[in-house]
Amino acid sequence: MMEAPSAVSSRPAITATPLLTLQGLTKTFGGLTAVDAVSFVVEEGSVVGLIGPNGAGKTTVFNLITGNYRPDRGRIEFAGTSLAGLRTHRIIALGIARTFQNIRLFQRLTVLENVLAGCHYQMRGGILAAMLRLPSQRREENDAMGRALKELEFVGLRQQALILAKNLAYGDQRRLEIARALATRPRLLVLDEPAGGMNEQETEALIGLISRIRARGITILLIEHDMRLVMRACEKLVVLENGGKIAEGSPEQVRRDPKVIEAYLGTEDEA
Amino acid sequence: MKHGKLFAVVLLAALLAAAPLFLNAYQVDVLNSIGLYGLLALGLNLILGEAGLFNMGHAAFYAVGAYTAAILNTRYQIPILWTLPLSGLTAGLFALVVARPVVHLRGDYLLIVTIGVGEIVRIALVNDIFGMTGGANGIFGISRPQLFGIVIRRPWEFFYLIWGCVALTIFLFLRLKQSRFGRALNYLREDEVAAEGSGINTAYYKLAAFGLGAAWAGMAGTLFAAKMTIISPESFNFWESVVLFMIVILGGAGNIAGVLLAAFLVIGLPELFREFASARMLVFGLVMVVMMVFRPRGLLPARGGRFSPVTLARGRG
Structure with a gap:
């Protein structure tokens, strides 16, 4: 793979x-x-x-x-x-980004959402921007999604982007943690x-x-x-x-x- | 969204919108109650369902909103619907102040503290705090709401006001779910340490969840005060918080459709079973137990999938 x-x-x-x-x-x-x-x-x-x-x-x-x-x-x-x-x-x-000894993923969220967590702090949109779906907010969301998908590609999990993290094989879970960490740049x-x-x-x-x-x-x-x-x-x-x-x-x-x-x-x- | 599902949603919405045409005043009034509880539960869902913070004192924020609206209306003659943003703001700020010192508590500990907050608010209202809440009798003579020059007084008129607010809430909260903010709440629920370790300010988002959920309860409080024209501390007792907690858990924490379905069942069913008189709560409790055994994640469990293969294509590399 x-x-x-x-x-x-x-x-x-x-x-x-x-x-x-x-x-x-x-x-x-x-x-x-x-x-x-x-x-x-x-x-x-x-x-x-x-x-x-x-x-x-x-x-x-x-x-x-x-x-x-x-x-x-x-x-x-x-x-x-x-x-x-x-x-x-x-x-x-x-x-500084880290992974955990006993894997700590957001189990009931998708692989993609897990990686988006790493993009979070580099984004700005708040409650109001989200509710009104401002153009800047949509652009930011799309950019983040693009970056997250790139990191998934990098670790070889692009095809699994939409499945839940808990359904990944063990080795893949470790790689997902690395992708999430890499997304924090x-x-x-x-x-x-x-x-x-x-x-x-x-x-x-x-x-x-x-x-x-x-x-x-x-x-x-x-x-x-x-x-x-x-x-x-x-x-x-x-x-x-x-x-x-x-x-x-x-x-x-x-x-x-x-x-x-x-x-x-x-x-x-x-x- | 798949076409079949979209069709079902449109059909249900149309059926609901037409409901006052074929239901009597009492039945419409039950729907109004369901709508109010739906609004409250959707706010609580942000805190309990999305962020996973055990709040069993939601009625406190409801009360703060309702009393803010009632006091502003009866003392300062501000039209009741105009108080909507202010009661939301007051309830939200109140939540921030009380949640700030306790929000780091986990699970059951937070639950117990929020029960305490709910009771303190109720007792403060009974004791006529600041000499403004009217003690155990509460506040009466709240004026009828006016919208575009029309005075809203009959059940079907309230029906459209309340359910209009519910529709707007669904619209806004669905968008919120699809955002950085909505995801942050879920990261919090799933694993706080990993969330903080991914760069998320967990303390901030816990407070934000409380503030926003409480603001919604506050605005629901305004609608309640406008509908009843009289409010008293008994409307905001512990049982209300329990019912709201139940609605969110029963419906499927984190799922808007599930929470609304549960509001229909929890508020609507006891009305349907009125003939059973006192036995209805027994039946109701039994149903809850069976539910939790067979569907522990709620009637409609939240699904992780925010994104479809189509939305993935929007991500620019």
């Missing part, structure tokens, strides 16, 4: 400008420190993977970035703007386990999709457990364990890092 997977071999040169900067980010829930003084940088145009064992605090970092949680300490800067205290929809409007796309629950074929297609998103100039930060995907798609990995960062570097460096090996496989004397 999707284009043949293209290994990310011919990578565009990474510009060194940081798009997203996390500095000393800390979040505690009650007595539990979910994220402990985490700092890293996502360079513009790169694909960065955030990995680590279950419960390492990866999703919490995502929720801090998109404003679902407030950090206890630390700073998050996006394209030179501090995200401190901003509500989620404001952060989305600044150019992000500079940074944050993917929470995009290959979760996907079979081998779907994962291959996803790797192809990620490289095509990147080719559009969109920076990607992703959480993933599928190591094949991480190794092939990302040029930088950040490894978390128990809320703290234990390693950062290229996939090859990280794979050889003794601390990472220990975190994933455990030490010998534990056995």
